[in-house]
Amino acid sequence: MIRKITMNAYQVGLVFKNGKLESVLQEGNYWIFGNREIRVYEMRQSFVAPIELTLLLQNETLASMLEVVEVADAQIALYFVNGIFSEVLTTGRYAFWKGYKTNSFIKVDLSKVTITEAVNEALLENSKLRPYTRRFQVMEYEKGLLFVNGAFVKELQAGSYYFWNNAIAVEVKTADIRMQQMEISGQELLTKDKATLRINFFVSYQLVNMTKALVENKAFDKQLYVMMQLVLRAFVGGFTLDELLSRKDSIAQAILEQTVDRSEALGLKILDAGIRDIILPGDMKEIMNQVLVAEKKAQANSIMRREETAAMRSMLNTAKLMEDNEMLWKLKEMEYVEKIADRIGEITVSGSGNIIGQLKDIFVK
Structure with a gap:
């Protein structure tokens, strides 16, 4: 049996006899004699071996036409065609035609x-x-x-x-x-004089050391919360209620000073802190209101007493001056007569005596 085979450009034919590769056909016309199998491959496509690739590569002609890539276990190969990524090659052995396109590979471990x-x-x-x-x-x-x-x-x-x-x-x-802010709300605290109060406190902080915060500490934000609770409780317990209320503006600064070293151990930097509210229980609030009212009343009474004392002292001084100086007495009388005259519409003189004399008797001693 004779056959004629034509191989076009960029085609390759593999001639097998009894399953064994006998020859490789490149571009041209060929006469095939006998019972032989011919497989035709396009060089623009990847080469897929019909039998074990190792056996095929024993043919020097075919081996020179193929580029073989071996991908080991725990490896992949990135396959590029003309510099453009094409596909990922997993574990195995691959062959690609040379000459038709530029093949390149990056092996990855x-x-x-x-x-x-x-x-x-x-x-x-x-x-x-x-x-x-x-x-x-x-x-x-x-x-x-x-x-x-x-x-x-x-x-x-x-x-x-x-x-x-x-x-x-x-x-x-x-x-x-x-920068983040943490609210420490509704902390029920006991003062030095056993008064109960609730404080709403806030703290602003920033993470500055990642290793300390995440490696050396667990849940640094929860630790910061507990730390601020304890410091606040210890501070409030060292003062009476009156002392605490009188220095409420300085509490934040005192808390900051006590937490600097502890916050650094957490990888944090405390930027600011302050008290939002100090809430007293209902009965304590009523007592404080009564104290405030009493203080204001006492202040008002004190002011009234001072004013009365000053007025009496002024009257006493005036009386002494008038006692020692008759002219001042007359002037004072005339002042009062003038005030009385301003309120009198008319003056009635009784009798038929001297009118001028009667007026003189009224206004002149």
């Missing part, structure tokens, strides 16, 4: 965590490669800590971080580094 290969971030986000990577995001207002197999590795600034996806545990813990 998946047994390690860090991506040291020359792979850009855009490619790492490719849907074909995404299953083989892990991505962590640290926002602009955050800082992160990298842990590998539970061990702290380093601190991370804002950005995107990629790691190969494998059996090794990778974790990125993040925390907000912006």
Whole structure:
């Protein structure tokens, strides 16, 4: 049996006899004799071996036409055609035709965590490669800590971080580094004189040491809350109610001074603190109101007494002056007569005596 076979450009024919590769046909016309199997391959497509590739590569002609890539266990290979990413090759042996297009490969060791290969971030986000990577995001207002197999590795600034996806545990813990405010509300405290009151307190803080906050401490925010409770309780217990109310404006500063060292141990910096409200129980509030009213009444009575005393002293001084000076007495009489005359519409003189004399008797001693 004789057959004529024509191989076009960028075609390759493999001639098999009894399942064994006998020859390789390139561009041209060929006469095939006998019972032989011919497989025609397009060089623009990947080569798929019909039998074990190792056996085929024993043919020197075919071996020179193929580029072979071996991907070991725990490896992948990134396959690029003419510099453009094409696909991910998993564990196995692959063959590609030479000459038709430029093939290039980047082998990746998946047994390690860090991506040291020359792979850009855009490619790492490719849907074909995404299953083989892990991505962590640290926002602009955050800082992160990298842990590998539970061990702290380093601190991370804002950005995107990629790691190969494998059996090794990778974790990125993040925390907000912006200024934050914590409310400590409704704390029932006992003063030195056994008075009960409730205080609403606030504290503003900022995370400044990620390692201390997240590695050396657990739940640093809860620890800060408890610390402020204890310091506030100890401070209030050292003063009577009156003393506490009189120095309420300085409480915040005193609390800040006592918490500086403790907050540094938590990796925090306390920026501000203050009292929102001091709330007294109902009966205590009523007593305080009564005390306030009594104080105001006492102040009013004191002022009235001082004014009365000053008025009496002025009258006494005037009387002494009038006693020693007859002219002053006359002037004072005339002053009162003038005041009386202002209120009298008319003066009636009785009798038929001298009118001038009678008026003189009325107004002149």
